[in-house]
Amino acid sequence: MPVPETTLAKQVAIYALQLGRGNLVALGKLYDLTAERLIRYSKTLTRNTSDAEDALQAAMCRVSQYPDQLAKSEFPWAYFLKIVRNETLKVIQRRPVVTAATESNLVWSVDEPGLEREENAACVRAALQRLPAEQAEVVVLKIWEAMTFAEIAVVLGESQNTVASRYRYAIEKLTRILEPLAREESAHG
Numbered sequence: 001m002p003v004p005e006t007t008l009a010k011q012v013a014i015y016a017l018q019l020g021r022g023n024l025v026a027l028g029k030l031y032d033l034t035a036e037r038l039i040r041y042s043k044t045l046t047r048n049t050s051d052a053e054d055a056l057q058a059a060m061c062r063v064s065q066y067p068d069q070l071a072k073s074e075f076p077w078a079y080f081l082k083i084v085r086n087e088t089l090k091v092i093q094r095r096p097v098v099t100a101a102t103e104s105n106l107v108w109s110v111d112e113p114g115l116e117r118e119e120n121a122a123c124v125r126a127a128l129q130r131l132p133a134e135q136a137e138v139v140v141l142k143i144w145e146a147m148t149f150a151e152i153a154v155v156l157g158e159s160q161n162t163v164a165s166r167y168r169y170a171i172e173k174l175t176r177i178l179e180p181l182a183r184e185e186s187a188h189g
Helices: 005-020 025-046 049-065 067-072 076-094 115-129 133-144 149-156 160-188
Strands: none
Touching: 005 025, 005 067, 005 076, 025 049, 025 076, 025 133, 049 067, 049 076, 067 076, 076 149, 115 133, 115 160, 133 149, 133 160, 149 160
16 A cells, blocks of 8 residues: 655655664565655666666665665655665666667556556656656656655755756646647546
8 A cells, every 4th residue: 555645754764764773674664665666766767667676676785785874864765766766877877778669668557547547647658758867757756756846856966946947847848748638638528
């Protein structure tokens, strides 16, 4: 069952503190709590499920090796996302060049059931793929992870203004890309 956004960061902080105190059981709990979200986030950058899973595994190894870094972080959830981002970027750098046709076979999970919702979700995911990775990444963190621009800035190592600009540009582009879908929904609704 998904954890409400307001408690997710708090729960990550609790597990981070437990890890910092040597409680390795907290690592499994942290994984169970965040894996689905972190893979979804990593896929925004890798455009590939296997690579996203590899990045998450590498991030979990890093957290297990240096639990104090996560425990001492001011924002453990944002710091953990930053670790996953860094590991994702390493995976991308190591992988061979992939053709556009292969990347378009991206497998995304659909959060909401129903054929119409699945079709709409597929359209939104396709629109996200058309954005530059930096912009898509900010949209995923802002909308799906419900992070503030300050938290996103920590994850990306950018200023809040840069993050906010990327978000604004992404939303403008998504609006243009998805406008035909919105018109179709209005006509049918």
